Amino acid sequence: MRDNLRKRVDKKPIAGRFFAVRAGALLALWSLLGTAWAQENLASSRLSFEQAVLQSLQSHPALAGYEYQLEAADALAAQAGVGPRPELSLMVEDVAGSGDFTAAESAQTTLGITWLLQGELIDRRVDAARSKTSVIETQRQILELDVAADTARYFLQAMAQQERQVLAQHALAQSRAVLVDIRRQVAAGKVPQADASRAQAEVARRTLAVEDIAHQLQIARYRLAAQWGERTPRFGAVAGSLSAPVPPLDIAQLRQRVAANPNLAIFLSRERVADAEIALARAEAGIQWRIDAGIRRLEAANDYSLVAGVAVPLGRRDRNRGQVAALKAEQNRYRAEMHAKAIELETRVYVMAQQLLHSRHVGDALTAKIIPSLERSLADTRSAYRQGKYRYYELASAQQALIDARLSLLQARYRARLNLIEIEKLTGLSLAQISENEK
Template sequence: MQRNVLPYQQQKLVAQVAVVVLALFAFLRPVAETQEQAGTLTISYEQAVFYSLQQHPRLAAYEFRRQAAAARTIQAGVGPRPELGVEIEDVAGTGNFNGTQNAQVTVGVGWVLQCDVIDKRVQASRIQASLIETEQQIAALDVAADTARYFLQALAQQERLSLAQHAKREARHGLEDIRRQVQAGKLPEAEASRARAELERRSLAAEDVEHEYIISKYQLAAQWGDRHPRFSALKGSLAVPVATIDIAWLQEQVSNNPQLTLFLNRDRIAEADIALAKAEAGIQWRIDAGIRRLEEVDDYSLVAGITIPLGRSNRNIARVNALMAEQKRYQVEQSAQSIALETQVYVMAQQLLHSRHVSEAFAHRIIPSLQRALADTRNAYQLGKYSYYELAAAERDLIDARLSFLQAQYSTRLYWIEIEKLTGLSLAQPLPVSPPGYEK
């Protein structure tokens, strides 16, 4: 499947933002053997992020905003027009000045010297344009994080569906076994009725998860503008453990967050506006030069003049003070935002550690214990010591534990998405400049 290739500047931005979250799913790269053998159309996390960064409607407008900013910067470098003036003196009067014999005609050009003002105006416009790139980075990071959540949600539903279908098969096998025993007179019909009810419950549970799985795939595909998902499965697994994290180090990485860069850019914009306001309040000389025609002596002469505005050079003091107040506000808000981000990182990291602890408890202690309990219960059931009710209860306990384990893994990775977004970490290699397309 071919995709439109972005301009180089956008490709560079896509790669820069994508690597911020790629490490989140480095563990999602393995592909299930059954999917590859069956030729199932799959999509990876890297592809999903790249497609969304390349084609999400929210990001498309930034290219036009950059074009508009570039045009405004060019316009800022345009100075005032020179003025052509024509002046006629000593005509249509009385006496010696009757008629045009003593006329004096002056043709001149005047212009205002604004070199410093123009430079400051261009500089302010360029810094203002840089704000757009930072805003685009924030928007792209939001899109990438949303895509990560949708991918993670679809992946979790895919694994839940696998568990539900496995439980459904186990229930069907159990029903078939009980029917044989009922026909042989070893079990009462009530056991078969319970088994049929259990199969119906697990069939409904599988159907519910399948509906959620379909919805999550549609939500994921919508991130890059597809009305219908052109993939049937997702590459990856939630079973790979999350690496150890250092909370203090993560809090230090908050400085990479584009939201803080946004405050820095606004601070620079205020600084440039202050410089421009001071330059505009300064003395701007006007120079006039021209040629004068003297009819009385049939001769020409050069004329020149300089106009210097009067008054104080601090006429923009109120505007400068307002801009300085805005600049200090940005600095205070940046400090407050930094503290808030560090706090969020700490909270997300603590939540991640707890979810990982829960996940490890299910993986290493709870699920193995329930597996042994199920095996013992199944043996006792086959010996006639337990009823189907005890066997079904043991199977449900194991299924619930596996679902809880999956939920803990899912939560762990959700928290890691937030940490990646808050810290702006770049922990993986950049993506290629053009999307590879879906793979079989």
């Protein structure tokens, strides 16, 4: 599968090898999500990030149409190279008249062939037709980039749901343990029965939360499998973890990499199409020679002769100047739109980088300060509750605060990686070749 993808990338023009960019100096999402993914295989029923992206690029339903578009463009380019057919003509003169020209005794029969010389014009037509292939190729690269990024997002959604499921199951186990402890204290007459009823309700609520996350995880798995055209996922779980640290960012360098984005290359491709069409318009306005040649039968002299002729169109060579001016205006429009798009993409990179840095800061604060403090608070609250110093409300509040903090940490890590995917999409970091860069 990797070899097939590499062959497809190698066939692309240098300006369009957006996916093949080596990203050693840039971010590596692969390292963020765990290099252990590379050792996973489908036989173990655990889907790796690399497998998901490669399968999507190879089998996404929307990508199949571009193969046919390219075939059609190649066929039209070949057709453009077919010149006009020579014309075979037969002319009979001086026949069926009066006097000396009665009957066919004085007939002159000419069998001729006519060529229209369009060598340069045919070349320009072929160039114009082939130039449109680069637009289709760039559009496919844009779609491939979107497919890879969407797959990465769906993969992260499934991973986040898996980790949420772990947290929910841990919270359920904790609430069950608390219920057992409270029932023991109720039996000993230390706490009221109402506390046991509240704890029982908490267990039921945590059970529903686990079931809800299971449904969300199943939805995420189906969305991920649909990226490569499967109606039912054949993998059991996704491999990796959101807990790996996010590397530092060089925002200035990331903004410079926007120039490689195929959303900008599409304007260059369209500009080249306009160039080819300008050359074609000028060629069509030029002189197209027509040559006639043939053989003539002279009945009166019982003889043959050769005939030849040349036809040259008259008029100014710049009669297509209006069309050329319109095409040049289109080129200027493409340049202006590309400039506006570049500013938009650079701004998005900056925004995504700032959001990623904020999410990383939030995650660091939760990991280093907030969660450890809440864990100590829960242990102290549980001890005080057993001694009768706190009510069940304080215990439940301390438990919920810790659960919320752990969910906030998971959400911060998830947002950081979503922002990273968007940055990679905008700057040209290959989502499909990351594993190769890491090896």
